[in-house]
Amino acid sequence: MDRHQLPLSFDAALMQAEVKALSERKVDWIEHFVTSNYEGEWSVIPLRANRGAEHPIKMIYSDPNSNDYVDTPFLNECPYLKEVLDQFKTTLYSARLMRLNRGSRIKEHRDHDLEVEAGTVRIHVPIVTNPEVRFLLNGTRVVMDEGTCWYLRLSDPHAVTNNGPDRIHLIIDMEANDWLREQLY
Numbered sequence: 790m791d792r793h794q795l796p797l798s799f800d801a802a803l804m805q806a807e808v809k810a811l812s813e814r815k816v817d818w819i820e821h822f823v824t825s826n827y828e829g830e831w832s833v834i835p836l837r838a839n840r841g842a843e844h845p846i847k848m849i850y851s852d853p854n855s856n857d858y859v860d861t862p863f864l865n866e867c868p869y870l871k872e873v874l875d876q877f878k879t880t881l882y883s884a885r886l887m888r889l890n891r892g893s894r895i896k897e898h899r900d901h902d903l904e905v906e907a908g909t910v911r912i913h914v915p916i917v918t919n920p921e922v923r924f925l926l927n928g929t930r931v932v933m934d935e936g937t938c939w940y941l942r943l944s945d946p947h948a949v950t951n952n953g954p955d956r957i958h959l960i961i962d963m964e965a966n967d968w969l970r971e972q973l974y
Contacts, residue, residue, distance in 0.1 A: 791942040792931050795912070795972045799873050801935035804916040807867040808886060808957060816863060818888055829893025829951075836864040836874075836959075837884040856964075858882045870959065873914065880964040882909065886916070889949060889956045897925075897948035904944040905965045905973065913939045914959040921953030933958075940973055 811834060818832035840857045858881065864871055874884055889895065903911045915933045924931045926947045933939050941947065949956075963969065 790973070791927055791945050793940045793973050794933075795938040795940060797876055797938040797972075799876075799914060799936045799938070800869070801916060803869040804873070804914075804936070804959065807870055808916060811863060811866065811886075814866070821887075825896075826898055827889075827893060827895045830888075830890035831893055831895060832888050832890075834863055834886040835861050835883070836867070836870060836886065837861060837881060839883075856880065856882065873959065874961065877912070877961065877963055878968040879966040882962040882964070884959065884961045887958050887960050889922075889951045891951060891954055893951050895949040897946050899946055900943040902944075903962070904942055905970065907944070908965050909962055910940055910965045910969065911943050912961045912963065913941060914961070915939075915956075916959055917955065917957040919951075919953035919956065921951065922956050923950045923952075925949070 816834060818834055821827065821831040821833055837858045838861050840859045860871075864874075864884070874881060900911065901907075903909055913933060915935050915937060918933065918935055924933065924947070926941055926943075927945050931939070931941065
């Protein structure tokens with residue numbers, strides 16, 4: 790199974806309002822640091838980061854060798870997004886808002902450390918999306934509606950193209966514990 794919609798759903802309008810409020814408070818989106826993996830604009834606001842990370846690049850990095858993550862000041866400004874994260878009954882590592890702007894593309898790649906068997910998974914919660922987003926996993930399109938919750942086996946080849954308005958996902962890396970396995974199988 791390379792994809793699975795979890796039995797969780799969230800209020801997209803509330804999440805969108807909190808993202809908009811961050812922007813209105815002039816919170817800067819941080820350019821994704823692996824520029825060889827994409828074309829266009831792909832940026833991040835960190836909601837959970839490695840303890841002690843203060844530089845923006847270090848705050849958006851999801852270190853596969855760390856399990857010491859803490860909430861950032863940005864998450865403290867987003868009570869509903871905090872509620873969303875609280876729904877996951879496992880150890881949370883990084884949590885980030887990730888925006889892929891119109892006309893941007895994430896090139897096909899693999900995240901080798903993200904699979905249930907390796908003990909860490911990445912969950913996607915679409916906050917803002919559009920029909921022109923093409924998320925391909927193993928060459929097959931995955932359509933994810935706003936407010937839904939998805940496990941994607943990202944150790945497999947995947948790529949994203951956005952030909953519509955900006956797409957924003959809440960991306961959460963977490964421990965693949967018994968609770969999460971129960972949601973998946």
